[in-house]
């Protein structure tokens with residue numbers, strides 16, 4: 001019999017219960033027991049939901065109070081010494097590693113001051129994991145037995161689960177050496193780690209677990225030979241142990257084909273593969289499956305919100321059954337459902353037709369079950385028919401197709417994506433307009449989003465204040481920010497973005513073709529969740545989106561004010577994209593909408609326009625090859641389509657954070673000035689790569705995630721260091737990113753010191 005399986009379910013709760021509980025605990029509002037109770041309730045609720053939906057293979061240990069990778073670090077005692085010296089409880093140690101901890105001494109507790117471990121994006125998703133950090137002094141041992149406890153908890157409810165664990169090779173490969181052990185290669189720790197996995201797997205078996213899901217998502221990357229060898233070694237080792245649960249080796253987010261040699265013939269019961277993201281791997285994967293192994297067919301998308309096409313999915317599963325037989329095929333979600341919102345039924349404001357296009361995590365449970373039933377010959381005719389109708393109606397929906405947009409995308413040519421003259425010629429024309437000093441100073445866009453701003457925005461959204469009153473309020477905020485910048489002597493000003501709730505949503509709400517949820521939260525990291533807007537159809541801009549605020553800001557100062565937009569790639573990456581057209585097409589539609597906005601800003605007298613692309617890097621395909629090189633080309637082209645409609649004398653800026661960006665990619669955008677997050681980087685080699693870059697760069701000089709205020713001398717020291725490898729005539733002075741999460745007092749002092757440092761250098765040159 002074909003079985004249905006879910007690889008993981010969102011843990012945040014249908015109404016963000018987990019966020020409220022963890023933040024409540026951090027703020028001392030609830031006790032640790034109350035926190036644990038919320039965790040238990042959420043797990044119970046999720047298991048029951050899956051059981052009632054009829055899912056055969058239900059995951060456990062997919063719950064976490066912070067991050068599942070961090071849970072493993074705690075479980076295996078991969079805890080740097082700086083966290084152990086305070087005698088914190090396990091849960092407080094976990095939170096300290098995840099988010100840092102600063103606490104004054106009390107009568108009963110020591111003072112604590114420790115920063116968080118590094119946080120990194122989980123593959124190409126917007127989820128962030130806490131990076132395992134290994135030291136030569138790491139003493140591997142088991143701390144507790146979370147996976148076993150949660151298995152038993154479900155068992156008590158009468159639900160037999162399949163525990164999930166991140167596999168040893170991915171765990172090590174995604175980690176790094178700590179500062180005290182820089183020459184340590186994490187994969188060299190495999191031999192120490194494998195016995196611990198065996199121990200936890202044996203305990204699971206003793207507790208009654210018959211199967212486990214071990215995730216090795218690194219198998220979709222370009223794996224070096226030592227990592228491929230580690231995969232062989234680890235799973236051969238598990239195969240040699242007796243009495244372990246059966247292992248499903250799970251991969252997702254891409255194709256495993258380039259690593260098939262490492263997987264083929266391993267003594268695991270099943271292989272899970274993502275056929276949503278990489279359907280092209282089907283034949284090769286099926287051919288590589290051993291004659292007793294099961295194939296778990298990942299066919300219900302764990303990364304997006306579109307309703308499954310049952311007919312198409314069933315055909316793929318049937319093809320697998322033809323080759324392998326029904327007993328050796330499982331119908332599964334493509335990855336954990338962690339990356340999708342919890343329940344579509346909580347959406348009260350979506351247009352009914354549009355709502356019919358979507359399926360969130362709860363609905364995806366039914367999808368897995370219906371496909372499984374269909375394959376097994378059970379009667380699901382009604383569900384199939386409804387699904388076919390819905391899929392067909394989406395294809396024809398008036399919300400989706402806009403012939404004018406399609407025609408315009410088709411007409412994009414080289415001229416549209418090229419500035420009228422090269423940078424060398426633009427620069428003197430711009431200099432004539434702005435007459436900027438050496439070391440020009442600027443900020444990245446947003447100023448503190450105060451409580452007052454949020455209150456007024458809420459009032460406006462609820463209708464308790466009128467549009468005129470709100471505009472007056474926003475203008476007064478803009479004026480405050482402009483006066484402040486003039487006062488401290490910044491050169492290129494910003495309006496401060498007080499009108500924006502979020503840098504993507506703000507524009508999305510003004511672009512036709514987008515839909516928004518009221519409760520579609522997805523965990524980004526820890527207790528930070530995002531609510532990505534959804535690209536439903538062809539995108540177009542009915543009218544100007546940001547001109548009013550920029551024009552007002554420019555009207556009250558003689559200094560240049562930057563128009564401020566979010567770039568096409570960032571709009572695309574921080575939304576749920578369409579699955580019926582490719583990403584390039586969507587990026588180009590956004591680029592055209594933004595091009596109109598850029599041109600409107602210019603026509604309204606705005607002389608500097610910044611188009612932010614902080615998500616440029618995360619869009620990079622996971623593997624080297626044609627897809628990745630194509631992305632380099634079209635992502636840069638989309639940016640240039642948005643920004644090339646202006647005159648030479650109009651100065652285009654761009655901004656990047658979360659970098660590790662390839663300097664060549666930045667160069668391909670041909671922005672006149674770029675600002676790059678840099679304060680925590682301190683990497684002379686990175687600066688050197690820009691040496692021959694003709695355009696201008698501002699390397700971020702202070703960390704905007706921290707309330708710390710750098711002194712003038714600190715700025716001077718930083719700038720001096722950069723000047724050793726980067727020329728003064730191309731040097732802009734700015735922070736790492738926008739200041740919206742900071743308080744006004746810190747902002748005032750930090751920026752004042754930054755401007756003073758720039759003035760100091762002007763006198764030196």
Ligand code: GLN
Nearest residue numbers: 444445446612614737738
């Ligand atoms: N202009 C935006 C801001 O300052 C940029 C945000 C970002 O790069 N994440 O807030």
Ligand code: ZN
Nearest residue numbers: 614657737738
């Ligand atoms: Zn930024």
